[in-house]
Amino acid sequence: MKRFFRLCLSLGALLLIGTLSACASQPSSTAHQRTTVTFWHGTSGASQQTLNQMIKDFNNSQSTYKVVGSSQGDFANVQQKITAAAKSHTLPTMAQTTYTNVPNYVRGGFVTPIDPYLSKQTLGKIDPSFQSATRYQGKTYALPFSKSIRVLYYNRDLLKKTNTKVPQTWSDVAKAGNRAKAQGLTGMAFDQSLSSELDSLAQATGTPLYQHHPKLTSPEITGATHVLYDMLQAKTATTAGTDGFGNVTFFKGKTLFYSGSSAALSIMQASTPKGLHWGTAPQPSYQGKHRPAIAGNDLVLFRSASKAQRKGAAAFMQFLLAKKQTLKWAKATGYLPLTTTALKSQNYQEYLKQHPLAKAAAQSLPDGFLDPTLVGYTQYQADVNQMLDQLSSGQTTPEKGLAKLQQQAKTDVSNQ
Amino acid sequence: MLMLNAKPTVKSTLKALLYLAPFLIITGTFTVWPLIHAFLMSTYTHYNYYTNKVSALGWGNFSTLWHDPNFHLACHNTFLLVVIVMPATVALSLLIALGLNRSRRVAGFFRAIYFLPFVTSTVAVGLVWNWLFRLDGGLVNHFLGLFGVKAIDWLNDPHYALAALMVVCVWQGLGVNIILFLAGLNNINQRYEVIATIDGANPWQRFTNVTWPLLMPITVLIVVNTSITNFKVFDQVYALFQGSAGPDNADLTLMYYLYQKFYMENQFTVAAASGVVLFLVVGVLTMLTVAYYQHRQHQLGGD
Amino acid sequence: MRHHLVTVIRNGLLTLGAILMLVPFGWMLITSLQPAATTLSVPTTWLPRTLQWVNYLHVWQAAPFARYCLNSLLVTAVTTLGQLVTSILAAFAFTHLQFYGRRALFGLLIALMLVPGELLLIPNFVTLAQFHWINTYAALIVPWLASIFMVIALRQAFQSPPATLYIAAHLDGANDWQYLWHVLVPTTRPIITAVALLQVIASWNAFMWPLIVTNSQRLRPLPVGLITFTTEQGANYPLLMAATVCVILPLLLLYLGLQKYLVMGITTPHSKG
Numbered sequence: 007m008k009r010f011f012r013l014c015l016s017l018g019a020l021l022l023i024g025t026l027s028a029c030a031s032q033p034s035s036t037a038h039q040r041t042t043v044t045f046w047h048g049t050s051g052a053s054q055q056t057l058n059q060m061i062k063d064f065n066n067s068q069s070t071y072k073v074v075g076s077s078q079g080d081f082a083n084v085q086q087k088i089t090a091a092a093k094s095h096t097l098p099t100m101a102q103t104t105y106t107n108v109p110n111y112v113r114g115g116f117v118t119p120i121d122p123y124l125s126k127q128t129l130g131k132i133d134p135s136f137q138s139a140t141r142y143q144g145k146t147y148a149l150p151f152s153k154s155i156r157v158l159y160y161n162r163d164l165l166k167k168t169n170t171k172v173p174q175t176w177s178d179v180a181k182a183g184n185r186a187k188a189q190g191l192t193g194m195a196f197d198q199s200l201s202s203e204l205d206s207l208a209q210a211t212g213t214p215l216y217q218h219h220p221k222l223t224s225p226e227i228t229g230a231t232h233v234l235y236d237m238l239q240a241k242t243a244t245t246a247g248t249d250g251f252g253n254v255t256f257f258k259g260k261t262l263f264y265s266g267s268s269a270a271l272s273i274m275q276a277s278t279p280k281g282l283h284w285g286t287a288p289q290p291s292y293q294g295k296h297r298p299a300i301a302g303n304d305l306v307l308f309r310s311a312s313k314a315q316r317k318g319a320a321a322f323m324q325f326l327l328a329k330k331q332t333l334k335w336a337k338a339t340g341y342l343p344l345t346t347t348a349l350k351s352q353n354y355q356e357y358l359k360q361h362p363l364a365k366a367a368a369q370s371l372p373d374g375f376l377d378p379t380l381v382g383y384t385q386y387q388a389d390v391n392q393m394l395d396q397l398s399s400g401q402t403t404p405e406k407g408l409a410k411l412q413q414q415a416k417t418d419v420s421n422q
Numbered sequence: 423m424l425m426l427n428a429k430p431t432v433k434s435t436l437k438a439l440l441y442l443a444p445f446l447i448i449t450g451t452f453t454v455w456p457l458i459h460a461f462l463m464s465t466y467t468h469y470n471y472y473t474n475k476v477s478a479l480g481w482g483n484f485s486t487l488w489h490d491p492n493f494h495l496a497c498h499n500t501f502l503l504v505v506i507v508m509p510a511t512v513a514l515s516l517l518i519a520l521g522l523n524r525s526r527r528v529a530g531f532f533r534a535i536y537f538l539p540f541v542t543s544t545v546a547v548g549l550v551w552n553w554l555f556r557l558d559g560g561l562v563n564h565f566l567g568l569f570g571v572k573a574i575d576w577l578n579d580p581h582y583a584l585a586a587l588m589v590v591c592v593w594q595g596l597g598v599n600i601i602l603f604l605a606g607l608n609n610i611n612q613r614y615e616v617i618a619t620i621d622g623a624n625p626w627q628r629f630t631n632v633t634w635p636l637l638m639p640i641t642v643l644i645v646v647n648t649s650i651t652n653f654k655v656f657d658q659v660y661a662l663f664q665g666s667a668g669p670d671n672a673d674l675t676l677m678y679y680l681y682q683k684f685y686m687e688n689q690f691t692v693a694a695a696s697g698v699v700l701f702l703v704v705g706v707l708t709m710l711t712v713a714y715y716q717h718r719q720h721q722l723g724g725d
Numbered sequence: 726m727r728h729h730l731v732t733v734i735r736n737g738l739l740t741l742g743a744i745l746m747l748v749p750f751g752w753m754l755i756t757s758l759q760p761a762a763t764t765l766s767v768p769t770t771w772l773p774r775t776l777q778w779v780n781y782l783h784v785w786q787a788a789p790f791a792r793y794c795l796n797s798l799l800v801t802a803v804t805t806l807g808q809l810v811t812s813i814l815a816a817f818a819f820t821h822l823q824f825y826g827r828r829a830l831f832g833l834l835i836a837l838m839l840v841p842g843e844l845l846l847i848p849n850f851v852t853l854a855q856f857h858w859i860n861t862y863a864a865l866i867v868p869w870l871a872s873i874f875m876v877i878a879l880r881q882a883f884q885s886p887p888a889t890l891y892i893a894a895h896l897d898g899a900n901d902w903q904y905l906w907h908v909l910v911p912t913t914r915p916i917i918t919a920v921a922l923l924q925v926i927a928s929w930n931a932f933m934w935p936l937i938v939t940n941s942q943r944l945r946p947l948p949v950g951l952i953t954f955t956t957e958q959g960a961n962y963p964l965l966m967a968a969t970v971c972v973i974l975p976l977l978l979l980y981l982g983l984q985k986y987l988v989m990g991i992t993t994p995h996s997k998g
Contacts, residue, residue, distance in 0.1 A: 046940070050953055051961070079936050079952050082665070086685055090847050090937055092472050094854030098940070110688055114472030198666065247578035248552055250664040258558075385687045392492075392671065399580050399670040430823035437901075438824035445815035448871035453837050456848035518742060521735050530984055534977070535743040538750055540923075541976045543930045543948055546969040549962070550749040561748065593746075598923060602878075605919040639881040640916075646835065647874060654841055681843050697844040704839040712835060 040072040043311075043318040044098035047077060048084040048303070052272065053152070056338040064325045071318030081303065092116045099311040100319045105139040105148035105304045109381040112142060118309040119145035123320035131327055131345040135300065139376040148304035149323050153342045154269035155374050156202050156298040157366040158290060159253070162283040164191060164262050176207070176233050176290045179263060183242025186262050194243035195252035195264045200234055200394040201387065202299045203265055206289060207233055209297035209375050216377045216386060220415040222408045231404035233292065235397050245398045257282065265289065267301060268367035272340040275363070286366035288373075300374040302341065333357075342367060382418040389414040457701070464695035471690040483695035493696065495671055496679040497703075499584060503675065504652045507588050511595040511648050512641075518596065519603035520629075533604070540597030548661020551590050552577065577663065583672040590658050595651065599644050606640030607633070642715040646708055653704045656681060676700045757781070757967035780967040787964070788953045789942055790971070797946040800865045800935075801928040807870040808924055809917070815871075816879035817905050821891065831880075838873045850937060864938040865946075869928065875920050882916035883909060918986040926976055947972045 049057050054077055061075045078084045084102060091097045092114055103111075111117040121129070129146060136150040160172055168186055173179045183193020196203060208215040211226035221227065237243035244261070246252045253274055256264035259282050271286070278284070289298040305326075307319050325331060329348045336343040337357060343349050349368065358365045380386065393411045396402040402410075428434070439446075463469070468478035487493045518536060522529045539547065554561045555576035563573040576586040610633060623631065656677035659667060667674040667682070676696065684693035758776040784790070818824070819831060849868055850859070858864045886909065894904040910917065932948040939945050951972065954965040 044940075050955060076941055078940070079949070080955065082685070083936055083952075086846075087937060089685065089688070090850040093847055094851040094859070096854050096859050114470065116472055198664065247575075247669065248663050248666075385689070388682070388687055395666075396670050399578075401580070401670050428823050430825050430827070434822060435824035438818040438822040438827075441814045441818035441822060445811040445871045445876065448811065448867070449834075449837065449873065451852065452849050452868040452871075453840055453845065453873075455852065456845045457837070457840050459848045460844050518739070521739050524732075524735060532739055532743055533984065534981060535746050537980060538746055538977070541926055541973050541980065542750075543932065543951070543969065543972065546753065546966070546973075547749070549960075549965070550752055553752060554749065596746075601919050601922070602916075605915040608915040636885075639884060643878055643881050646838075646877075650838055653839070656843065677841055677843060680841060684843065684847075694844070697841050700841055701836075701839050705836045708835055708839065709832070 041070065041312075041314040041318045043071055043073045043100065043315050043322060045073055045075040045100050045102075045319075045322070046084055046087060046098050047075060047102040048079060048081040049077060049102070049152070050080070053339040053341075056335060060326065060331055060335065061322075063331075064322055067325065068321070071321055073318070073322050095310060097308040097310045099315045100305055100307050100322075102151060102303050103148075103306055104302075105142075105150075105379055106377065106383045106387075108142045108147045108306065108379055109383070111306065112147070113381075116309050117147055117306050118311075118316065119147055120149060120307050120320060120323070121146045123307075123316050124324060128324050128327060131347060133344060133346045133349055133371065135371050135374045136344065136376070139300075139304065139379065142379045148306055149327075150344050151303055151305045151326070152269075152339070153300060153302035153344065154267045154340075155300050155342065155367050155370050156206055156265065156289045157268050157370060158287045159256060159264040159266060159270075159274070160285055160287060161256070161259065161262055162285055164259070168262070170262065172285070172287045173263070173290050176292045179290050180233075180237055180240075180242065182262055183237060184240065187240070187242050190260075192242065192244055192255075192261045193263060194237060195255040195261045196234075196243060196245045197252045197266060198246045198248070198250050199391050200245065200398065201390050202267070202301065203234055204230060204390070204394065205299045205377065206297055207231075207292050209299070210292040210295035212295075214378070215390065216380055216383065218378070218380065218419055220386075220412060220419065222412040222415060228404055228408060230292065231397070231408060234394075235404050238398055239400075256284075268342070268364075268370075269302070269340055271363060271367070286363050288366050288370040296370070296373045298370045298374050300371075300376045329353075340364070342371060380419060382420075385418040386415050389418060460694045460697050463691055464698045466691050469691055471688075483691045484699070486692050487695055487699060492671065492674060493679060496674045496676045496696075499672075499674055500653060500655070500676045502584065503588060503591065503655060504649055507591045507595070507652045508645070508648045510588075511592050511599060512644055514592065515596050515599035515644075516603055516641075519600045519607060522600070522604060523607045533600070536600050537597045539594050540601075544594070544657040544661050547590065547594060548658065551586070551593075551662055552664075555586050578669050580668070580670040580672040583663075583668040587655070587658060587662060587668070587673045590662060591652060591655060594658065595648060599648065602640055602644055603637070606637050610636045638715065638718070642712065645715070646711060649708065649711065650704065653677075653700065753966050753970060756962055757964075757970050759963045777963065780963050781971070784954075784964055784968045784971060788950045790947070790950055792943065793945060793947045793950045796865075796944060797929060797948075800862065800946055801925055803866050804869045804928045805921055805924045807866070808872045808875055809921055811871050812875035812879050812920075813905070813910060813917075815876045816883050817901075817909065819876070819880045820883040821901065821905075821909075834873050834876060838877070846933070846937060853938060859938055860940045860944060862944065865935055865944065868934075872924060875924060878916065878920045879913070882913040886912050914986060918983055922980065922983055925979065929976055930972075 045061070047054075047057065057075060061073050065072050078087045081102075081104075085107070088097070088101055088103060092111075097116060108117065124146070129140070132140065132150060136153060139150065140146050140148050142148075158173070164170075164186070165172070168182070168189060168191070170182045170185065171178075173182055179194055186193045205215045207230035208227050211230055213221050213224050213226040215222075215227065234243070238245070244252075244255060246254060249255065251270065252264045252266055253270055255261050257274075257277070257279055259279070268286075274284075288296060290296075305323060307316060311319065326335070327345055329345065329351060332344045332348045333351070333354055335341060336348070336354070343354060348354060349371065354368070358368055377383070389411055393402070393407040397404065397407055464483050465479050465481070466476045467480045467482035469476050522532055522536075555563075557563065557573055557575040557578070560576070562576065567573065574582050576582045654677050655675045659673050659675055659678050660681075662668075663673060667678050677700070680693050680696045680700070683689045683696060757780055758778065759780075760775070760777050819827065853859055853864045853868070856863075858867070890908060890912070891904060894908050899907065929946075930948055931946070932951075935944075935946050936949050951965060951968050954961045954968060
């Protein structure tokens with residue numbers, strides 16, 4: 007026993023010494039007077055590699071600032087870290103988060119507007135589709151970064167087999183679903199949460215799902231909810247449940263369509279089963295309108311950063327918005343290019359020609375929309391998700407669910 | 423009995439405090455202080471978490487909980503989880519430990535296997551079970567199919583999702599308890615049993631009269647620890663249901679509720695209040711259990 | 726004859742149970758050897774046609790795992806040893822020393838075991854920030870140097886040796902300190918080893934806390950490395966499983982190494998004192 011303890015102790019001591027000396031030999035990062043800009047993000051895999059390369063390129067492109075990016079886990083982890091760091095005043099210079107958090111952050115007093123550090127011209131480069139989300143209370147707080155849009159994935163083989171055309175409208179989808187069901191197939195695979203689909207449908211009716219005065223019991227939203235509910239009831243559509251994403255079901259080859267995020271494109275390409283052929287199309291329209299929801303993450307600047315750091319972060323943001331960089335980012339990750347110039351550039355059009363699967367997202371962008379920057383958004387969204395969850399498990403009907411949601415949503419947005 | 427049953431004096435208290443000091447300092451800083459903090463926060467009704475500005479006090483957070491159907495659901499689910507999983511885990515692990523304690527030849531190998539689930543991180547456990555419970559191609563349904571049971575969508579059917587979670591909790595909890603029971607059995611001086619055998623006791627009598635009473639201290643520990651673990655189930659839910667609380671919140675536990683309120687909805691004070699409620703409820707229940715066992719222990723002539 | 730039958734049945738049941746325990750691990754191993762392309766969905770193949778050993782190489786190259794390993798070893802070793810020391814001392818006080826409020830304090834400890842960890846996360850983060858310990862090894866180790874579970878477990882264990890042992894030691898001229906380390910600790914070795922092992926596992930698998938209190942790769946332990954293989958739109962299951970196998974392997978080896986300390990019955994305790 008004693009020997010065992012002694013072994014443990016000496017092992018521990020050895021390790022301690024080893025690691026401490028390893029720490030001491032770390033090169034000190036105070037390269038001559040460069041201002042260090044710390045950046046927390048939640049990327050992994052290919053996007054992380056691309057981002058790291060871009061950070062390196064930025065650092066090499068000038069000698070005033072040094073951006074130090076560090077991955078903090080997934081997006082949920084980054085949120086937690088921001089909450090903890092804001093509470094203890096240990097925030098980095100900038101971080102990746104969603105613009106819908108901005109009202110909370112402003113209330114907490116730890117974000118700062120970007121406008122003083124970025125020229126109007128630079129901000130003006132951002133594509134109009136993303137513009138609405140950048141501002142809150144008349145100031146620019148969030149810069150779009152990793153952005154995606156809802157698109158429709160379809161199984162080419164099954165469409166041919168069932169003699170179905172790529173659907174233009176949601177009623178086309180429902181009809182195709184009914185025909186498919188007769189042949190033992192399923193029409194549509196949704197993700198675990200239906201909220202992006204409902205969001206898009208509601209937007210098409212002209213009554214947004216998220217607004218300061220929620221109108222969730224209106225005939226428009228009820229109708230939109232029924233589109234999804236009726237397909238689930240008719241068993242022509244399924245939700246992913248614990249699979250998380252509908253592409254798992256879609257890749258089993260028994261489902262005609264998958265309504266998903268354009269960000270899924272690259273992982274889907276990497277994991278397509280042998281013998282399955284699929285394509286992408288813009289999300290179907292509803293009541294004659296095509297309003298796909300834009301999602302993804304943005305960059306924010308924290309108030310605790312020094313003036314020099316803020317300027318450095320702004321310089322980095324400007325770098326990310328440069329045509330070359332945003333195109334590099336888009337091509338490597340499957341996210342959308344962020345500026346109009348980049349979207350319209352010859353370079354990107356060529357790329358789309360060579361990669362037709364990426365076309366649907368780029369085409370959809372002008373019709374796309376973003377939820378308003380709303381106080382109480384996170385709770386509102388949680389309540390919407392819960393209602394949809396109950397709908398898909400058959401525990402409630404659109405009418406009952408929306409009536410309850412209306413009450414909850416009203417409290418959510420009025421909660422200062 | 424030298425010092426064992428002596429009355430405490432100032433001197434002996436000081437000496438004890440020296441022994442306790444390192445432990446108390448750490449626990450005080452990293453457990454007691456945050457707990458006080460949470461207690462205080464649960465009474466803030468108008469509060470800016472980041473700037474630490476309290477504008478109003480009251481019991482509003484507790485009344486929010488009282489009126490929140492999700493909180494009721496979380497209490498209900500957690501209660502079911504503890505009431506079913508705790509006895510199942512303890513009974514199964516005791517049986518297995520007794521079995522392993524007997525069959526010495528193969529025991530080492532078996533012990534390692536039964537210990538495996540505990541070694542694995544919950545994330546991997548979640549993924550593995552996610553696959554085992556699948557509707558199509560899942561091993562659980564395949565197995566039940568052999569007995570003519572119709573395939574069940576364990577993880578997506580609100581009626582079965584809690585049962586699925588229970589299975590995972592039992593499976594993962596066995597390893598620790600087996601190890602603890604085995605350690606306890608080892609601690610029982612073999613001679614006691616030898617004497618009992620000579621006295622002509624059969625195995626059952628030996629168990630009830632010798633092994634079980636001597637195993638009591640470790641059993642109390644295991645019962646309390648398993649209950650607490652199951653009151654605080656969170657990781658398993660998160661991993662099994664891909665970051666949701668199961669279909670239609672079927673697996674919403676108190677800890678998940680707290681997490682949701684705190685990190686996803688940023689309702690910090692409500693989350694603190696739910697933590698306080700959890701703490702108080704579990705506290706009372708645990709005290710009752712411990713008191714009961716101590717009472718039994720006295721009856722059985724233990725310490 | 727009857728005895729023989731009982732043994733057969735017992736071993737049969739134990740084997741069945743063991744198989745149930747093993748199935749998920751079999752799946753993990755097999756998945757870790759499958760090509761990534763087939764597995765956007767959780768894979769269901771039992772017998773892959775080819776074994777992709779190269780997955781393990783990819784895992785090693787995907788993140789600074791050598792550094793992660795070193796951190797995990799250091800943090801786990803120091804945490805566990807520190808915890809053993811604080812817990813042994815505290816448990817001794819609870820069982821062998823008299824002090825005012827002993828019962829009350831012990832009751833309080835049990836109550837404190839109930840405090841949900843998620844509730845402690847941010848307040849503790851704030852405390853560490855005040856100490857300027859964020860992004861240091863201290864943040865990974867110090868908060869975990871006291872384990873209530875371990876104190877309670879050791880208190881139970883320290884109660885079991887007969888009081889005569891304590892008296893005999895004192896008659897031999899040993900003081901409390903000597904009795905504790907030379908008699909009590911060796912006597913209760915199986916339980917101490919068991920709880921230490923549990924602590925090693927908990928510390929080795931810790932994910933959330935290390936992620937929150939460290940900002941740079943330099944300080945992070947192995948489990949944080951696992952998130953390298955999950956993305957916004959799903960995970961690379963084969964690589965994730967290969968990495969998981971790598972993370973649990975050292976624990977298994979440790980367990981096998983420690984097994985004889987856990988298994989051996991009480992040999993005659995030190996009689997020399």
